[in-house]
Amino acid sequence: MIPSLRRHRLAAAASLVLLACAVQAQTSDPASPKSPAPIIERPTSPRGTRPAPTPAAAKPTDAKLASEPIAQPSALTAELFYEILMGEMTTRAGDPGSGYALVLDAARRLRDGKLFQRAVEIALQSRSGDAALAAARAWQETLPNSRDARRIELQILIALNRISETVEPLRAEIAATPQIERPMLMAVIARNYSRASDKKLAASVVEQALVDELKSPTTGGLAWATVGRLRLNAGDTSGALDAAFKGQQLDPASDAPAALALEMIDPGQPLAEPIVTRHLANNPKASPDLRIAYARVLVENRRYADSTAQLQALTTARPELAEPWLLLGSLQAQARQDAAAETSLKRYVDLAANQKDAEDRQRGTTQAYLVLSQLAERRKDFTAAERWLARVDSTDELVVAQTRRAGLLARQGKLPQARELVRGLPERTAEDKKQKFLAEVQLLRDAKQFQAAYDMLAQASAAAPNDSDLVYDQAMVAEKLNRLDEMERLLRRLIELKPENQNAYNALGYSFADRKIRLDEARTLIQKAVQLAPEDPFIADSLGWVEFRLGNTTEAIRILEAAYKTRPDPEIGAHFGEVLWATGQKDRAVVIWKEALLSDAENETLQETLKRLRVKP
Numbered sequence: 350m351i352p353s354l355r356r357h358r359l360a361a362a363a364s365l366v367l368l369a370c371a372v373q374a375q376t377s378d379p380a381s382p383k384s385p386a387p388i389i390e391r392p393t394s395p396r397g398t399r400p401a402p403t404p405a406a407a408k409p410t411d412a413k414l415a416s417e418p419i420a421q422p423s424a425l426t427a428e429l430f431y432e433i434l435m436g437e438m439t440t441r442a443g444d445p446g447s448g449y450a451l452v453l454d455a456a457r458r459l460r461d462g463k464l465f466q467r468a469v470e471i472a473l474q475s476r477s478g479d480a481a482l483a484a485a486r487a488w489q490e491t492l493p494n495s496r497d498a499r500r501i502e503l504q505i506l507i508a509l510n511r512i513s514e515t516v517e518p519l520r521a522e523i524a525a526t527p528q529i530e531r532p533m534l535m536a537v538i539a540r541n542y543s544r545a546s547d548k549k550l551a552a553s554v555v556e557q558a559l560v561d562e563l564k565s566p567t568t569g570g571l572a573w574a575t576v577g578r579l580r581l582n583a584g585d586t587s588g589a590l591d592a593a594f595k596g597q598q599l600d601p602a603s604d605a606p607a608a609l610a611l612e613m614i615d616p617g618q619p620l621a622e623p624i625v626t627r628h629l630a631n632n633p634k635a636s637p638d639l640r641i642a643y644a645r646v647l648v649e650n651r652r653y654a655d656s657t658a659q660l661q662a663l664t665t666a667r668p669e670l671a672e673p674w675l676l677l678g679s680l681q682a683q684a685r686q687d688a689a690a691e692t693s694l695k696r697y698v699d700l701a702a703n704q705k706d707a708e709d710r711q712r713g714t715t716q717a718y719l720v721l722s723q724l725a726e727r728r729k730d731f732t733a734a735e736r737w738l739a740r741v742d743s744t745d746e747l748v749v750a751q752t753r754r755a756g757l758l759a760r761q762g763k764l765p766q767a768r769e770l771v772r773g774l775p776e777r778t779a780e781d782k783k784q785k786f787l788a789e790v791q792l793l794r795d796a797k798q799f800q801a802a803y804d805m806l807a808q809a810s811a812a813a814p815n816d817s818d819l820v821y822d823q824a825m826v827a828e829k830l831n832r833l834d835e836m837e838r839l840l841r842r843l844i845e846l847k848p849e850n851q852n853a854y855n856a857l858g859y860s861f862a863d864r865k866i867r868l869d870e871a872r873t874l875i876q877k878a879v880q881l882a883p884e885d886p887f888i889a890d891s892l893g894w895v896e897f898r899l900g901n902t903t904e905a906i907r908i909l910e911a912a913y914k915t916r917p918d919p920e921i922g923a924h925f926g927e928v929l930w931a932t933g934q935k936d937r938a939v940v941i942w943k944e945a946l947l948s949d950a951e952n953e954t955l956q957e958t959l960k961r962l963r964v965k966p
Contacts, residue, residue, distance in 0.1 A: 445475035548583035570603025651884035671700035685948035851881035886916035
């Protein structure tokens with residue numbers, strides 16, 4: 350036991366000897382200005398001393414010596430070395446309080462930032478926040494120019510929820526930060542203070558600390574955005590919006606207020622989006638990331654046409670950027686603008702090779718290949734569709750790629766092989782198993798084998814009666830089998846399971862409207878769906894259709910025209926064209942139907958409408 354203990358002590362001593370050597374090796378040169386704070390700070394030279402002058406002429410050997418750092422006498426005496434050693438050993442032996450005191454005393458005497466930091470670490474390891482704060486403040490008092498000491502003090506105060514005490518140290522940190530580093534500092538401030546338990550106080554304290562920055566046209570945009578983000582974190586949306594507005598007024602060129610407003614875009618907050626659109630309109634060189642983020646928000650709100658316009662503007666201004674082409678191509682494919690989508694996606698694939706992040710590149714190219722395959726499938730070029738799928742090498746998208754391959758086989762009349770391909774997919778999770786099942790059901794539905802699809806769904810629903818996805822799919826297949834009472838029963842069951850499921854209300858209401866029955870109830874159901882998803886163009890299509898069935902043609906045209914503009918889908922086009930036809934606007938109806946046929950000539954609703962009205966556009 351004794352030799353083992355001796356080896357342990359020697360190892361600890363050796364580690365600290367290395368630390369001592371590091372201290373002795375320090376020169377009197379100041380830390381690099383690029384570094385946030387010197388690793389080890391020491392007192393300045395005694396008053397009145399100056400560096401020895403360099404001789405005007407020197408021998409080569411003298412010049413070499415002069416170019417090397419001059420060793421300085423170490424302040425680390427044997428006594429202090431022993432004190433540090435005992436502090437570390439005492440801490441490791443389970444007495445962090447005594448170890449903390451020894452290391453902190455040595456830090457004060459040596460004026461060594463690294464030892465102060467070690468004292469803070471010991472205190473934190475022993476869960477003594479007050480002791481950690483005392484060490485950080487002793488560090489500040491001993492080395493007042495140390496930014497590391499001030500940063501650690503701020504972090505500890507925030508962790509201790511002593512937010513009101515952070516005003517002055519935060520002001521000092523802001524003042525010491527070069528202008529070029531301010532954006533990063535503001536992001537750190539917002540992140541750190543958002544962790545405070547009293548979030549309103551945190552926002553108020555940061556506003557007090559930034560009082561000068563909030564008045565400056567140079568820093569005001571960024572500062573107000575920081576305050577606004579903390580207000581938003583505290584649940585003060587109106588205060589956050591006010592901060593974004595003030596920041597933009599003070600510094601119209603800053604992206605920060607618009608980025609803050611972007612987070613608040615919502616149908617219930619109409620004043621947020623104008624801040625974003627004003628910034629993008631007035632700043633052609635605004636951050637591309639901001640415009641991309643805005644386009645994504647528009648997609649989330651189902652404003653596809655507006656999102657497409659933003660991406661077209663960005664790809665025109667910055668054609669060398671890859672990501673906007675991918676997003677634009679995906680939206681164009683969704684809108685059935687297949688030729689434009691293919692051009693955009695191929696452009697993305699060409700540019701993606703320059704993306705630095707390998708994970709982002711693989712994710713993006715996989716999405717592009719899948720959509721390009723879908724476009725080829727639409728034009729019945731199955732060979733090209735398979736070539737694009739063959740380029741997908743992401744294991745995460747294996748199920749999607751194989752499901753697409755199965756769809757290609759089914760469309761070529763090879764349904765048994767397609768089903769076998771889906772069944773052979775791996776099942777790593779329960780969700781994988783469910784997706785395989787739903788993919789096979791979809792193959793049957795696409796092949797119009799509705800009874801087989803219904804039987805599969807009925808069996809699965811019996812085993813999992815509360816699975817809303819299964820209930821909805823079973824209801825849709827029941828409609829195809831003309832089992833309308835069964836469809837209604839299932840949709841009402843879905844509404845019980847998920848009262849916020851807009852698709853259930855929409856499907857049931859549309860079914861009534863399409864059959865011209867219970868029209869008042871149909872409108873009530875669809876209006877509920879609109880409340881749950883106000884930006885969904887397909888739900889708007891249902892509302893327009895029920896208004897038409899009720900005889901409100903003017904309202905129907907208004908709703909359907911807006912829906913078709915948002916999403917020029919062939920089914921919406923079929924309904925819009927029929928309402929126009931019924932009101933005598935036959936030429937306009939034919940134009941809409943021609944557009945819809947170009948988009949998808951095989952759409953069932955469109956074909957049924959044209960056949961019933963005996964129209965050949």
